[in-house]
Amino acid sequence: MIVIGERLNGMFKDVGKAIVEGDPAVIRDLAQRQLDAGANVLDVNVGPTAEDAVGAMKWLVETIREVTEAPLAIDSTKFDVVRAGVERAGPTSMINSTPGDEARLDRYMPLAAEFGCDIIALTIDEKGIPRDANGRMEIAMRIVEKAMLNGVDLERIYIDPVIIPCNVPDAGHHPGEVLETIRQVKLISDPPPKTTLGLSNVSQGTSERHLINRTYLVMCLAAGLDSAIVDPLDTELMNAVTTAELLMNQSVYCDDFLRAHRR
């Protein structure tokens, strides 16, 4: 699984504070610790409160680049913020994320083509998040069509079926519909697009966050999920990923498989 580390997000108090105070040590430390814990990509999000979001994104990316050239997932709902981040992060960056409506895809796909970067697209449009897998697949198909029209390779596309908190009233069917979407996305094209998920959304506001996160992640991996935005500092979560990969025959068993994998 491609691990996208979620911790460099202004939604977290320590990161939000570091952005306001311009304190690079907190940012550098979180970048390094996530990579040491097994992150392949670092998600970078200035959070909801930054006054100058473009300036904050530039500062975050430049600060992270002082310690690593690892791929960054530039995470913002604002086009100008995404562009500023991708320009500074370089060619290994990802765009995270574009909603799947016509208008936004027509802006974001050319940006992905221009910078040659991967792009996460959400199965959400002007009508919101679909109730079921069928609705999500309609949007996924539009995303694939727009990628092809703009010359973006389908291996560069990550479809995110959008998971919402499992405690939302009348939304208990969403985790199952997201699993079904993960399976069906693989049937769209050959080669198919990849899939990803903002895993921690599923447990927001619950009292068993770690247990819910890792149980659901393993279910998603069994359905074929390629990547997820997760907290790599959650050791039990990362051990569950390693174990799921072992059980899906993606690595060879030895008694010391957790330690061997970490090394």
Ligand code: THG
């Ligand atoms: N899809 C894509 N990108 C995403 C999401 C998604 N990016 C953002 C988010 N969703 C994934 N990242 C997080 C990061 C943090 C939390 C959830 C998802 C989280 N934060 C604590 C909370 O809200 O309770 C903050 C706690 C604190 O203040 O310390 O849960 O779905 N493509």
